[in-house]
Amino acid sequence: MENLLSLNNILRYEVIRPILFLGIFTAAWIGFFYSFGKLLRLVFLGRYEARFKDIPKRIYTVLKDAFAQYQPLRYLNSGIKHFFFFWGFMIVSLETLEYWIQGVFPHFKLPILNTTFKPAFLLMEDTIQFLVILAIGFALVQRFIFKTKRLENTLDSIVILTLIFTLMFTSLVTKAGSLILEGESFTYSPFSKVFGYMMLGANLSLDQIFVIKEIFWWWHVLTVLGFLNYLPYSKHIHIITAIPNILFRRLEQTKCNVEPLDLGKLERGEVEYYGVKKLQDFTWKQLFDFISCTECGRCSDLCPATNTGKVLSPMHLVHKLKDRLKYDGTQIIKGSGKDLPPIADGVHITEDEIWDCTTCGACEEICPVGIEHPRFIMDMRRYLVFDQKMPPSAGKTLQKVMNQGNPWGLPQESRDDFVKQVGFEKVNGKVEAEYLYWMGCAGYFEPSGQKIVLAMKKILDSAGIKVQVLGSAEKCTGDPARRLGEEGLFAMIAKENIDFLNSIGVKKILTHCPHCFQTIKHDYKQYGGNFEVIHHSQFIKQLIDSGKLKVNPKKNGAIAYHDSCYMGRYNSVYDAPREIISKATGAKPLEALRNRQKSMCCGAGGGKMWFEEDRGTRVNYKRFEEFEKINAEQIAVACPYCFIMLSDATKYKGVEDKVKVKDISQVLAESIE
Helix, strand or coil: CCCCCCHHHHHHHHHHHHHHHHHHHHHHHHHHHHHHHHHHHHHCCCECCCCCCCHHHHHHHHHHHHHCCCCHHHCHHHHHHHHHHHHHHHHHHHHHHHHHHHCCCCCCCCHHHHCCCHHHHHHHHHHHHHHHHHHHHHHHHHHHCCCCCCCCCCHHHHHHHHHHHHHHHHHHHHHHHHHHHCCCCCCCCCCHHHHHHHHHHCCCCHHHHHHHHHHHHHHHHHHHHHHHHHHHHCHHHHHHHHHHHHHCCCCCCCCCCCCCCCHHHHHCCCCCCCCCCCHHHCEHHHHHHHHHCCCCCHHHHHCCCHHHCCCCCHHHHHHHHHHHHHHHHHHHHHCCCCCCCCCCCCCCCCHHHHHCCCCCCHHHHHCCCCCCHHHHHHHHHHHHHHCCCCCHHHHHHHHHHHHHCCCCCCCCHHHHHHHHHHCCEECECECCCCEEEECHHHHHHCHHHHHHHHHHHHHHHHHCCCEEECHHHCCCCCHHHHHHCCHHHHHHHHHHHHHHHHHCCCCEEEECCHHHHHHHHCHHHHHCCCCEEEEHHHHHHHHHHHCCCCECCCCCCCEEECCCCCCCCCCCCCHHHHHHHHHHHCCCCECCCCCHHHCCCCCCCCCHHHCCCCCCCCHHHHHHHHHHHCCCCEEEECCHHHHHHHHHHHHHHCCCCCCEEEEHHHHHHCCEC
16 A cells, blocks of 8 residues: 555546546447437437427426436335436436536536535435335345345346446545545435445545545446446436436327327328338337337336236336347348338237237336337237237227227117117207207217116206207217227318317317317317317316305215226326216225326227227226225226226125126216205
């Protein structure tokens, strides 16, 4: 040590240090930009997609989901851990910036450390770094003791945790040495003080402390630069890509918002195919999604397919797509990508994975980095349909929609018979009522849906509200066609319905089906439809709040509420149905373990209402078990599909006489004075 600290050695070191640092620093950044540039080049193989509107709203989303860590904190334990990881990196980034400048100018200090904020900054920095070390310990417990199912113990994850620990540890030791050498106290650096007192307790000279400080300074700097070059080959590239991916995420209430077809090109035969067949059919945002995945497993943890033994796991699907991006993209850039197999080649990515999706949106809703899983799954499904690779029962449903105007394949004239039975007024020419009541195919043809219509008639009459209906003039909205991936059929139906509704002067539409609601309100806009659509949960609440509807609370057993995916996650309607139940029963509804944003799908979404599940457990049976666990005597729904699926589950379990499934309109109708 004494030889090392000779005056000549110190002088030589002070001359060599900046040159050595600049050489390593420059080489490291060149290496990073080369590797990251290759990734970006792959991303830019995707089609152009405009994601630059509403910049203020996008910035707010970044502040909320990235900086305030709203999304990660929805998984509280892991979220707290990630909160400290994120802010630990933010703090260490400032410190690392100071270290880099000190590589050339040894006595440089960040301006913040020369102001009145210095004590607060030092304390925050020290505390956050210590908490990050604790968070690493918690992460190891999660992985190796609790063995959390959604987390995979890959070599990559262990390397990352080791690197993070190294950064925090070397920072604390370097800071301890610096404070001693500068004659500063440890008042605001309680955790660095531990290492400082170890140095002082060992009776080290200032020269020796200087050497230790320099060793750990280099260790920290080299770890950061090594980490930087490791990132493009690691899932932790999200450290760089997460914020821009959140910035450019979807803002509209249009989950699964596949692009509309150009009907002109379709009619002229100019469209070779639609959907995603090859890598370049994805948009740049979708390809950016693939490289931004953190592999946290939250998407698969909530996925109804994954939870019922299906092939689909959203996290693993994204990982496979990232592999295809790297392989196919490299071949395309080399000019040898002409003979590449379709993305859904049946080997790496199977058709079953794509058809397992219920489009419930739970994966996108919970993703901490803004990945839009349902959309790229649907884009791949659209190509499968184009290539005539779909479940046979799904094909039959599409034929019924096209030929009979409804997925049940029943005569359109029977709609008029039901209208007469219920007593609604049909539109004759132009719409005269304020609202057109879109009863939906289930409302006309399916017993569960008909019960909702009867309850709505009682509610509307009680409130003195006049609506009109279409009867046989009402056709399917095209929801089954779009969710099953038959975009050509959907485009045709959407255009016909939009033209018809406009021709009779429709402005406002009331519907009790979330699938009709979503399709008419949001999807039709892509084809020129612009209607004010209200769901019956919102409409009934307005009637109660305005005093038009008098309610006499009627307690009728333990009633729980099931969130519809298309009203909940798709349209953020959570409170209105619960308030209706509370008004009708005088008590708040029971909640299943998974509710609101984390609610589990009934299994009917994504067109799966129209073809049987032939793998694993049926989703509706799994969902019903959650209500059994809370001893629900009634399950209230706000969707005819959910009504059908959960009723079917009670029959399968043999408890249809003990547990009743009802729409919120039925629950309320029973309490109307």
